Amino acid sequence: MDILAEIANGVITGDDERVAELTRQVIEQAKPAQSILDDGLIAGMNVVGERFKAHTIFLPEVLLAAKAMYAGMNLLKPILIEEGIPSIGKVVIGSVRGDLHDIGKNLVGIMLKGAGFDVIDLGNDVPPEDMVKTAGEQGASVIGMSALLTTTMPVMAQVVELVDKEGLKVSTIVGGAPVNLEFARGIGADAYGFDAANAVDRVKGLVGLA
Amino acid sequence: MGSLIERLHAGHPLIADGATGSLLLERGLEPGACPEFINLEAPVILEEIALSYLEAGAEMLETNTFGASPLKLAAYDLEDRTEEINQIAVQAVRTVGGDRAYVAGSVGPCGKLLEPYGDTSPEEVRASFHRQARCLLSAGVDCICIETMIDLTEANLAIGAFKETSPATPVMATMTFDATPRGYYTMMGVSVEDAAAGLTEAGADIIGSNCGNGIERMIEIAQAFKVATSLPLIIQSNAGLPQVTGNGTVYPETPEFMAEKAAELAGW
Numbered sequence: 001m002d003i004l005a006e007i008a009n010g011v012i013t014g015d016d017e018r019v020a021e022l023t024r025q026v027i028e029q030a031k032p033a034q035s036i037l038d039d040g041l042i043a044g045m046n047v048v049g050e051r052f053k054a055h056t057i058f059l060p061e062v063l064l065a066a067k068a069m070y071a072g073m074n075l076l077k078p079i080l081i082e083e084g085i086p087s088i089g090k091v092v093i094g095s096v097r098g099d100l101h102d103i104g105k106n107l108v109g110i111m112l113k114g115a116g117f118d119v120i121d122l123g124n125d126v127p128p129e130d131m132v133k134t135a136g137e138q139g140a141s142v143i144g145m146s147a148l149l150t151t152t153m154p155v156m157a158q159v160v161e162l163v164d165k166e167g168l169k170v171s172t173i174v175g176g177a178p179v180n181l182e183f184a185r186g187i188g189a190d191a192y193g194f195d196a197a198n199a200v201d202r203v204k205g206l207v208g209l210a
Numbered sequence: 211m212g213s214l215i216e217r218l219h220a221g222h223p224l225i226a227d228g229a230t231g232s233l234l235l236e237r238g239l240e241p242g243a244c245p246e247f248i249n250l251e252a253p254v255i256l257e258e259i260a261l262s263y264l265e266a267g268a269e270m271l272e273t274n275t276f277g278a279s280p281l282k283l284a285a286y287d288l289e290d291r292t293e294e295i296n297q298i299a300v301q302a303v304r305t306v307g308g309d310r311a312y313v314a315g316s317v318g319p320c321g322k323l324l325e326p327y328g329d330t331s332p333e334e335v336r337a338s339f340h341r342q343a344r345c346l347l348s349a350g351v352d353c354i355c356i357e358t359m360i361d362l363t364e365a366n367l368a369i370g371a372f373k374e375t376s377p378a379t380p381v382m383a384t385m386t387f388d389a390t391p392r393g394y395y396t397m398m399g400v401s402v403e404d405a406a407a408g409l410t411e412a413g414a415d416i417i418g419s420n421c422g423n424g425i426e427r428m429i430e431i432a433q434a435f436k437v438a439t440s441l442p443l444i445i446q447s448n449a450g451l452p453q454v455t456g457n458g459t460v461y462p463e464t465p466e467f468m469a470e471k472a473a474e475l476a477g478w
Contacts, residue, residue, distance in 0.1 A: 055390035058399025063327040098242025100285055100321075103397070125242065150452045150459040151241030178452050178459075 004031070004039040007072060011044025014064025016071040023072040033079040037116065041072045045114025053197040059107070066110040073113070087118035089207040092135045093144040094126035095176075096155035101148035104176060107196040108144060115200050128158040135163075135170045141207050144199065145189075147176040157187035164188075171206040175199050211309045214353050214380045215415065217269075218442045223476045226270035226314070226446065227263035232461075234259075234274070244286040246278045249298040256302035264311055271311045272355060273299040275346065276318035281330075281338035285321060296345035304350060314355045314382070315346035317368055324363055335364060339371035347372070353380040357420045357446070360386055360396040362405065366412035373413040382444050383414035386421040387431055394431055402431060406438035420446035424463060425471040432475060445475060 001009070003026055010019035019041075026036050048065040051057045080087075091112055095105045102124045109121045120138055122130060135143050143163065147153045156174050163170055173191040174184050184192035191206055193199025204210035211217075217224060234245050237255050248255055260271045278296050280289040288295065296315075303313050320338055322330035346354065354372050359365035365383055372381050385405045387394040394402050402419075409417045417439060419431045428447040435443050449461035449468055463471075 055392050055395065058395060059397050060327050060399060063323070067326075098240075100242065103323075149241060151235060180453070 007040030008044035300349035
């Protein structure tokens with residue numbers, strides 16, 4: 001098997017040690033970093049995302065695949081930076097203020113990274129000001145917000161308002177169990193992701209990739 | 211009032227109380243605040259909720275201790291108050307229920323993912339449930355309701371903690387399933403069949419499902435449990451997923467609809 005396909009396979013099976021070892025090998029062989037990323041790590045996460053979407057695998061397999069992807073990504077990151085290879089976009093994500101749920105938000109973060117995005121995860125219980133400030137300072141193209149409580153959903157509207165007020169050129173996307181398209185439109189968000197895989201498709205759309 | 215298990219074998223279904231969180235929000239719980247902090251601040255609210263369920267005919271009342279394991283309370287820096295938070299909750303419900311209703315100690319997930327998926331060890335989770343078990347059992351609950359579980363390993367650690375502390379106290383254990391095109395699974399990929407086998411093996415006396423997305427799906431889940439186990443079943447359904455409208459948060463299923471479907475669930 002081609003070594004990059006083997007890396008992809010290591011990501012799919014969640015074998016972090018194997019992925020790290022193989023990534024180290026291909027870096028030594030001076031394979032182009034972009035190719036290691038696209039045809040190895042991201043290719044593997046694409047398969048994981050498809051299987052998750054089809055419900056043939058579940059959260060545990062995705063979390064292990066993410067660990068494996070990070071094992072390779074951590075080795076590759078310095079080279080990508082050194083060679084000035086840009087990510088396909090920068091996204092700030094977080095669960096909004098008052099919301100301590102983070103499984104869904106973490107899943108979106110994993111899937112975005114797995115699709116090649118640069119993700120800044122602010123964690124949970126994030127105040128609107130912090131989201132907007134970070135997006136401005138880091139030059140992010142998208143802010144992704146998650147809420148698992150109906151009571152914290154209004155905070156999403158505050159973020160959208162703040163983005164408008166500051167005149168930032170950043171798109172907003174919302175998601176979480178109680179959130180729907182109607183709500184997203186109502187608060188003026190640019191997109192709604194009904195699950196993690198769908199959120200990635202929508203973010204790609206927001207940055208002009210889909 | 212006889213033992214819970216005897217009561218269940220008497221034939222007709224036992225009707226327990228309903229939700230706690232939504233009623234706490236109606237009574238001033240701040241969004242994102244710790245729901246169990248109310249136990250310390252205003253236990254009279256717990257009595258008020260218990261009384262309304264008792265008057266509505268509930269034979270079982272749950273304590274406001276869903277998030278009162280020390281691991282979960284730590285998210286609010288309240289783990290040092292684990293003992294009083296659990297004790298007050300049991301006392302409030304008992305004051306109202308007396309010997310007219312079974313008092314069920316509610317136990318929810320610890321809020322952490324177990325290794326290797328997350329960074330929390332089984333020992334930490336076990337110790338956390340053991341501490342909550344000592345609190346609830348010494349405060350005098352009649353039974354335990356371990357609920358909203360998505361990870362079978364965590365559910366089993368919780369069941370084990372309660373059974374090791376008090377083998378005779380009945381333990382109910384329920385998991386939350388999502389509908390997929392391939393059937394019902396928890397977020398961690400546990401099927402109804404695996405849940406039934408695993409929860410039984412861990413020592414639960416009563417098993418089933420709670421939360422979820424609407425009572426019609428719960429009927430299907432109950433049917434799947436019925437095939438998979440001979441243990442008594444417990445089903446506690448949401449009235450659908452909450453929707454945010456101009457008039458605030460509403461649950462799509464009406465009381466009339468829930469009542470009709472509950473009768474179907476009970477086979478009436």
